[in-house]
Amino acid sequence: MINGEEKPLRILLVxxxxxxxxxxxDLIQRASSKCSITTVHWDTARPDLWDSLTCFDAIFVGPGPGNPSEYASVFEKIWNSDVPTLGICLGFQSLALHYGCSVDKMPTLPWHGRISSILSTNDSIYRNLPSVKGMRYHSLYVDSIRTNALRVLAKSTEDQIVMAIEAIEKPHYGILYHPESIGSSDAVSIVRNFFNVVEKFRTDNSTSSTETGFDVLEIQPSPFIKNPKTPSMRISSQEIPWTDPLTVVEYLNNADKPICFLDSAKKPGKFSIIGFFEGPLSYFIRYKKWINTTYIVNCQNNLEETYNGDFWEIVAKFMEEHKAFPIESALPFHGGIIGAIGYECSDYSSRSIAEASSFTYDTKKNQRNYVDAELAFVDRSIVFDLEEEKAYVQTLYPSDDSLQIWWEDLLFDLQKFSKNKLKHHGHGSTIKKPTEQDYTDRVRICQQRLLNGDSYEMCLTDTTFAYTDPNFSDYDLYLSARSHNPSSFAGFLRFPHLTLLCCSPERFMKYKDSTCHFSPIKGTLKKGSQMTYEEARSKLLNSKDTAELNMIIDLIRNDLHQLAKKDSVEVPQLYQVEEHPNVYSLLSHIYGQVDESITAWDVLAKCFPPGSMTGAPKLRTVRMLEEIEPYGRGIYSGTLGYWDVTGSSEFNVIIRSAFKYNEDSLWRIGAGGAVTVLSTPLGEYEEMLLKANSILPALCLIAPDREKY
Structure with a gap:
């Protein structure tokens, strides 16, 4: 006892x-307000941890990919101990294996992202819970319990698969489904019943938790900036006469300037943003992963500074030096970072785009110059309120300087400038594209990995390479793509090393006032003259598409729980069907709250790359996809957006897009879909074509039928 109160439970989460x-x-925290959790990777913790398990009151063995035999070196020490333990999915399988049961592939297709009805014995950790709902993510199962050392606690009603067990002689339990999932019920009650066992065990054995010294192994992330500074910059914002944002971008295009345009080309998008590079505090930031180097270049004098180390931390420190005092404003952006971050810019990826670009049309073979991310820090910008038809100029300046007026000359030039109509060019051509045979073969490889238990869902993609006449304006190509496929999270970048035409309908993350909002899309249906919204909704709410979305919802919840406040992550509407010009999409909305010390960049880094473009579990799935996909993804399936100097942020998922590295003349169009055990290879190929063809007509003619494509 300490100060008359019982010591908190010391929990080890593996x-x-x-x-x-x-x-x-998060589930453990919701089940008990009096617990201290240490979360460790199963293979990186100090070896002495596994010989000191009695320091803990309880252990949770989490789920994971692969076969439980892969983890035996650690798990056997857990099951040989007397510490109360609850194993989930992989942990369940490991407990069964420990007692001599056979762990095999499912006799039918695995249940990945699908909810099952569970009947229990109504005792033990299921006390007062005769039936529950359980989200299943398992490819392996235990056919039967042929030992008196284990007792079955629950089975599924649909296929009579053992769903929960307990050891007879030790306080060890296993649950095959995922109680922590958004689709499972009564999880808090189950864990509280387990904690009743833990408390009784602690009392009966006269044990109490002690300081373990293992907190240094904790894997829960911390913010990049530990001691935030006072802002050093001020914002000036002023309304100017309304001008259509496309007119301003075309003016910049005619002047052959770098362009930084975030375009709300379709509702519910409300604001569009244009960044300018003529200011004294404007910078380009580019990152090359293969040499782990970030370059920060002053746009005025081209002075370049190089930094080795973590890209995310370097950018966080740069922005910490360029924060601004907030002003009373309803605008989303007042200056700051705008740009694109490539898919490979995370520890999940083992390679850079330079190392993964095995195909090049350019014989100079200068892939090593490809950037994995390119951003701009803009100190001058215009924000367009598209609903109110109001425009605002923003200027950043150091706190001890006076404001520099810069927009008067721009407004004068715009008054004289007349916007041209969209130019109709001849078309370019595709020079390398996925074939049906190659793509469907890769789908089958993915499905075999799913059946083996290595993943629940694999977001397979491929790349089409296209060439256009270099005399074509890349901005006109963007306008063509935009007219064909207007989107809420669109944008056009022409940076020193990267050009991007983006028509994305998917938000990745929005951050404002410590509230995070994610909107993953899973499930796409082509529009047709006979396809009503209600019919599209009924078709998209099928077991395959909802399973895909369930897995990504749980993945995003997990990523957000790394930094979010307790009890703050919620999914108010599980499924929503959204209409776009050419397709209907199935999506969801996930919200969470973080402490003020957590920045938008912290959340973005910990949740990147977008789970809707990887599958789950992220690490093993990304690494397996690297082996299967023929090319690196680059900017495709990364993110485009902004991080404002006052802290707010919004980033999309780069899909329905084309991009090129300015070192060569190739446009790259990535497309794909989530492969599950319910997928058909041909269906996945056709979905990939549907998505690629949402952007290809802007660049080149496409074949009218699948065989010719």
Missing amino acids: DCYDSYTFNIH
Whole structure:
């Protein structure tokens, strides 16, 4: 006893590189306000941890990919101990394996992202819970319990698969489904029943938790900036006469200037943003992962500074030096970072785009110059309120300087400038594209990995390479893509090393006032003259598409739980069907609150790359996809957006897009889909074509039928 109060429960949570571990962390916290959790990777913790398990009151063994035999060196020490333990999915399988049961592939297709009805014995950790709902993510199962050392606690009603077990002689339990999932019920009650066992065990054995010294192994992330500074910059914002943003961009295009345009080309998008590079505090920031180097270049004098080390931390420190005092404003952006971050810019990816670009049309073979990310810090900008038809100029300046007026000359030039009509060019041509045979073969490889238990969902993609006449204006190409496929999260970048035409309908993350909002899309249906919204909704709410979305919702919840406040992550509407010019999409909305010390960049870094473009579990799935996909993804399936100097942020998922590195003349169009055990290879190929063809007509003619494509 301490100060008359019972010591908190010391909990060890073992992470097996799954993408749902921090959902379990949140579940534990919701089940008990008096617990202290240490979360460790199963293979990186100090060896003496596994010989000191009695320091803990309870252990949770999380889910993970692969076969439980892969983890035996650690798990056997857990099951040989007397510490109360609850194993989930992989942990369940490991407990069964420990007692001699056979762990095999499912006799039918695995249940990945699908909810099952569970009947229990109504006792033990299921006390007062005769039936529950359980989200299943398993490819492996235990056919039967043929030992008196284990007792079955629950089975599924649909296929009579054992869903929960307990050891007879030790306080060890296993649950095959995922109680922490958004689709499971009564999870808090189950964990509280387990904690009743833990408390009784602690009392009966006269044990109490002690300081372990293992907190240094904690894998829960911390913010990049530990001691935030006072802002050093001020914002000036002033309304100017309304001008259509496309007119301003075309003016910049005619002047052959770098362009930084975030375009709300379709509702519900409300604001568009244009950044300018003529200011004294404007910079380009580019990152090359293959040499782990970030370059920060002053746009005025071209002075370049190089930094080795973590790209995310370097950018966070740069922005810490360029924060501004907030002003009373309803605008989303007042200056700051705008740009694109490539898919490979995370530790999940083992390579850079330079190392993964095995195909090049350019014989100079200068892939090493490809950038993995390119950003701009803009100190001058215009924000357009498209609903109110109002425009505002923004200027950043140091706190001890006076404001520099810069927009008067721009407005004068715009008054004389007349916007041209969209130019109709001849078309370019595709020079390398996915074939049906190659793509469907890769789908089958993915499905075999899913059946083996290595992943629940693999977001397979491929790249089409296209060439256009270099005399064509890249901005006109963007306008053509925009007219064909207007989107809420569109944008056009012409940076020193990268050009991007983006028509994305998908938000990745929005951050404002410590509130995070994610909107993953899973499920796409082509529009047709006979396809009403209600019919599209009924078709998209099928078991395959909802399973895909369930897995990504749980993945995003997990990523957000790494930094979010307790009890703050919620999914108010599980499924929503959204209409776009050419397709209907199935999506969801996930919200969470973080402490003021957590920045938008912290959240973005910990949740990147977008889970809707990887699958789950992230780490093993990304690494397997690298082996299967023929090319690196680059900017495709990364993110485009802004991080404002006052802290707010919004980033999309770069899909329905074309981009090129300015070192060569190739446009790259990535497309793909989430492969599950319910997928058909041909269906996945056709979905990939549907998505690629949403952007290809802007660049080149496309074949009218699948065979010719």
